[in-house]
Amino acid sequence: MKRHLAFLTALAGATVLAGTAIAAELNIVHGSVGRDQEILRSQLDKFEAETGHTVTIVSMPESTTDQFAQYKLWLAAQSSDIDVYRLDVIWAPQIETHFIDLKPHVEDIIDDYVQGAIESQMVGDKLVALPMFLGAPALYYRSDLLEKHGKDVPATWQEMTETAKAIMEAERAEGNEDMWGFVFQGAAYEGLTCNAQEWIASFGGGRIVENDGTIAINNPKAAEAINLAASWVGDIAPDGVLNYKEEDARGVFQSGNSVFMRNWNYAYALGNGDDSPIKGKFGVSTLPTGGEGMEPAHTLGGWHLGVSKYSENQEEAIELVRFLNNYENQKERAIVTSRPPTLTAVYEDPEVAAEQEFIPLWKPVVDGALPRPSAATKRQYNEVSSEFWTAVHDTMSGKGTAEENLARLEARLQRLKGANW
Amino acid sequence: MSLTSDAAATGALTPTKPKASRLSRERIRSAWLFLAPMLIVLAAVALYPLYRTIYFSFTDASLDLLGEARWVGFRNYLEYLDYGNGQGEYFGLLVDARWWRSVWNTVWFAVVSVALETVFGLIIALVLFRKFPGRVWVQAAVLIPWAIPTIVSARMWAWMMHDQFGILNDMLERVGLIDTPIAWTASPETAMIAVIIVDVWKTTPFMALLILAGLQMVPQDIYEAAKLDGVPPFRLFRKVTLPLIMPAVLVAVVFRALDALRVFDIIYVMTPNTDSTRSMSVFARENLFDFDQFAYGSAASTLLFFIIALMTISFIYLTRMNLEGDER
Numbered sequence: 052m053k054r055h056l057a058f059l060t061a062l063a064g065a066t067v068l069a070g071t072a073i074a075a076e077l078n079i080v081h082g083s084v085g086r087d088q089e090i091l092r093s094q095l096d097k098f099e100a101e102t103g104h105t106v107t108i109v110s111m112p113e114s115t116t117d118q119f120a121q122y123k124l125w126l127a128a129q130s131s132d133i134d135v136y137r138l139d140v141i142w143a144p145q146i147e148t149h150f151i152d153l154k155p156h157v158e159d160i161i162d163d164y165v166q167g168a169i170e171s172q173m174v175g176d177k178l179v180a181l182p183m184f185l186g187a188p189a190l191y192y193r194s195d196l197l198e199k200h201g202k203d204v205p206a207t208w209q210e211m212t213e214t215a216k217a218i219m220e221a222e223r224a225e226g227n228e229d230m231w232g233f234v235f236q237g238a239a240y241e242g243l244t245c246n247a248q249e250w251i252a253s254f255g256g257g258r259i260v261e262n263d264g265t266i267a268i269n270n271p272k273a274a275e276a277i278n279l280a281a282s283w284v285g286d287i288a289p290d291g292v293l294n295y296k297e298e299d300a301r302g303v304f305q306s307g308n309s310v311f312m313r314n315w316n317y318a319y320a321l322g323n324g325d326d327s328p329i330k331g332k333f334g335v336s337t338l339p340t341g342g343e344g345m346e347p348a349h350t351l352g353g354w355h356l357g358v359s360k361y362s363e364n365q366e367e368a369i370e371l372v373r374f375l376n377n378y379e380n381q382k383e384r385a386i387v388t389s390r391p392p393t394l395t396a397v398y399e400d401p402e403v404a405a406e407q408e409f410i411p412l413w414k415p416v417v418d419g420a421l422p423r424p425s426a427a428t429k430r431q432y433n434e435v436s437s438e439f440w441t442a443v444h445d446t447m448s449g450k451g452t453a454e455e456n457l458a459r460l461e462a463r464l465q466r467l468k469g470a471n472w
Numbered sequence: 473m474s475l476t477s478d479a480a481a482t483g484a485l486t487p488t489k490p491k492a493s494r495l496s497r498e499r500i501r502s503a504w505l506f507l508a509p510m511l512i513v514l515a516a517v518a519l520y521p522l523y524r525t526i527y528f529s530f531t532d533a534s535l536d537l538l539g540e541a542r543w544v545g546f547r548n549y550l551e552y553l554d555y556g557n558g559q560g561e562y563f564g565l566l567v568d569a570r571w572w573r574s575v576w577n578t579v580w581f582a583v584v585s586v587a588l589e590t591v592f593g594l595i596i597a598l599v600l601f602r603k604f605p606g607r608v609w610v611q612a613a614v615l616i617p618w619a620i621p622t623i624v625s626a627r628m629w630a631w632m633m634h635d636q637f638g639i640l641n642d643m644l645e646r647v648g649l650i651d652t653p654i655a656w657t658a659s660p661e662t663a664m665i666a667v668i669i670v671d672v673w674k675t676t677p678f679m680a681l682l683i684l685a686g687l688q689m690v691p692q693d694i695y696e697a698a699k700l701d702g703v704p705p706f707r708l709f710r711k712v713t714l715p716l717i718m719p720a721v722l723v724a725v726v727f728r729a730l731d732a733l734r735v736f737d738i739i740y741v742m743t744p745n746t747d748s749t750r751s752m753s754v755f756a757r758e759n760l761f762d763f764d765q766f767a768y769g770s771a772a773s774t775l776l777f778f779i780i781a782l783m784t785i786s787f788i789y790l791t792r793m794n795l796e797g798d799e800r
Contacts, residue, residue, distance in 0.1 A: 116745075120761035127536040145764070149536065229636065238658075239744040291635030291655035294744045303636050430534075434763040437745075444746055448660050466563075 075367040081137035082111035085317040134362040141425035154178040182393035186352025189335040232287030235313040245350040250276040252348035254341030260424040269461035277453040320389035351420035529771035548771035574755040582732035593679025618677040626741035660748035686720025
């Protein structure tokens with residue numbers, strides 16, 4: 052790997068004209084979904100032209116769970132191969148020891164950022180990563196189909212279930228064999244944790260682990276939410292949803308084969324792409340609630356740029372992080388990828404509103420998004436998340452009821468917690 | 473692997489060992505000398521990591537803080553937590569239901585897939601052993617699945633088995649075997665079957681090749697004699713061919729079983745990470761890297777090593793496999 056990277060960077064370096072003063076060769080790593088890769092490359096090209104440094108992208112699988120394992124290996128080996136890591140919003144407390152404190156390097160711009168995003172990357176007094184873009188999911192719906200069958204955008208999960216079923220059956224009767232009602236992320240990985248904590252919180256079932264570290268997940272409201280979700284599988288959602296990640300769900304929805312989809316913001320830009328069969332035929336709304344008078348819940352997502360402690364080009368790496376997060380690049384990223392920016396001002400940019408109305412519309416949702424309990428559970432977050440998604444996945448695939456699985460989950464979480472997280 | 477027995481038949485007949493001559497002592501010494509580089513390399517790349525893994529399984533190490541590992545004894549394997557009121561419970565890998573489930577999954581996978589591969593491999597080898605026009609091309613074509621990297625074929629099959637766009641469901645529906653698409657990799661009932669299908673597809677050529685090599689060592693005059701005596705073909709196969717190629721088949725089975733017990737990539741790529749398909753290697757990796765449980769994962773790796781060693785040794789012992797290449 053190392054030699055391979057060295058060779059690649061050397062190759063890239065050789066193409067730069069000699070004569071530029073101390074040109075560094077940087078490596079940035081990210082897991083690309085949708086159009087992330089393409090936009091990152093074009094922005095890196097600008098950076099290269101401006102500074103004379105070269106930057107190579109190292110690509111990762113789409114699953115955050117897979118990425119984390121690889122990053123942890125590199126970091127544990129104190130590898131200097133990678134200078135800049137794109138980090139998931141939940142990781143900061145687990146890997147902060149391997150990253151430099153960015154706070155002194157961004158003091159002049161830190162106040163321009165969405166404060167919640169900055170706080171999510173603070174461990175004690177240290178800024179582990181500079182927020183790049185945020186995420187808060189949406190309920191994607193086929194506006195043309197809702198109109199055709201005279202249905203409203205559903206406000207509750209129960210209503211969503213009924214509408215999805217009605218439209219799905221009507222469409223199938225018309226010969227649309229492949230039509231489904233709802234697709235989401237049901238594979239046993241971090242994405243299911245995001246989906247399931249939204250169902251539970253919107254039913255008033257609380258959180259996986261409360262902010263103060265207490266565990267109250269084993270309650271009737273949570274069970275009700277998961278039982279409803281389990282009823283979707285094989286009914287309004289395909290059986291295969293138990294192995295769907297973001298891109299699988301988008302594949303079904305974007306090929307026109309589902310009425311509803313729960314997905315992150317990136318799917319909006321792609322669904323409206325020129326090659327998309329559903330271009331202009333879908334809308335987004337906030338996720339449904341667990342019933343009348345309840346509040347919806349949206350998991351806070353997002354990816355942030357951290358500079359490795361083991362990088363040999365820290366100065367240049369910080370420069371790169373600042374560059375990728377400047378106003379112009381954030382604006383371009385918001386327009387091209389429909390990922391919510393982290394600079395408050397970009398939300399108010401008229402051009403962004405004109406090109407990608409989704410962004411200003413989603414500002415309140417992002418602001419009110421529900422974080423995962425990564426701060427409360429510290430280094431044990433991954434195991435907590437894995438226990439949680441296992442309990443949900445078991446219920447959905449018919450292994451035990453929600454009540455049984457939640458009781459077991461609670462006991463397991465208590466044991467993980469021990470005296471203290 | 474020599475199956476003929478012209479070599480090393482000495483010593484088996486004489487009750488007392490003849491005193492080694494100076495020449496043979498010399499030869500033994502130079503043999504060790506030639507082996508030394510390999511042994512040193514092996515110690516460096518295999519034994520040392522193995523020792524480290526076993527050592528870490530007795531500590532409370534965490535991946536990014538390996539230097540701070542402290543010795544905790546057998547706690548990762550088995551620990552009794554006393555409540556102080558006469559009650560208590562056991563913790564640790566040896567009582568971890570999830571771990572034993574993954575052991576069972578792995579063994580189940582290995583037994584079923586290796587059995588199927590052996591049967592199919594034998595059939596293909598017998599076909600390829602016949603001379604027919606274009607045989608060379610068929611031999612080359614058969615090898616294709618084996619030549620594709622596992623990770624690539626796993627991904628490829630995952631797409632082919634996809635419940636919405638998969639070609640496999642499409643084909644089965646056209647033939648009328650199923651009326652609704654099956655979510656091969658997603659549902660717990662079919663996920664393991666899907667993994668076994670892919671593994672059999674991929675590894676049968678390897679088995680066929682090893683068995684074919686065994687077949688080609690069988691002296692041809694036996695068959696000519698059998699033809700003269702008018703032995704029916706199936707009986708010939710059972711009484712002559714099978715016993716003669718058995719050593720080659722057994723070696724192939726051991727090779728495959730070793731591989732199958734370490735299975736990781738195909739399961740990791742194709743199926744969701746659940747109890748129904750998790751193998752020992754997946755379990756170990758999950759604890760080593762995903763969770764902050766490096767020591768526990770090391771303990772799992774250590775047990776995995778011993779389980780595989782035990783199974784291999786007992787298999788060799790039970791089949792009285794002849795590793796020396798001399799007469800039994």
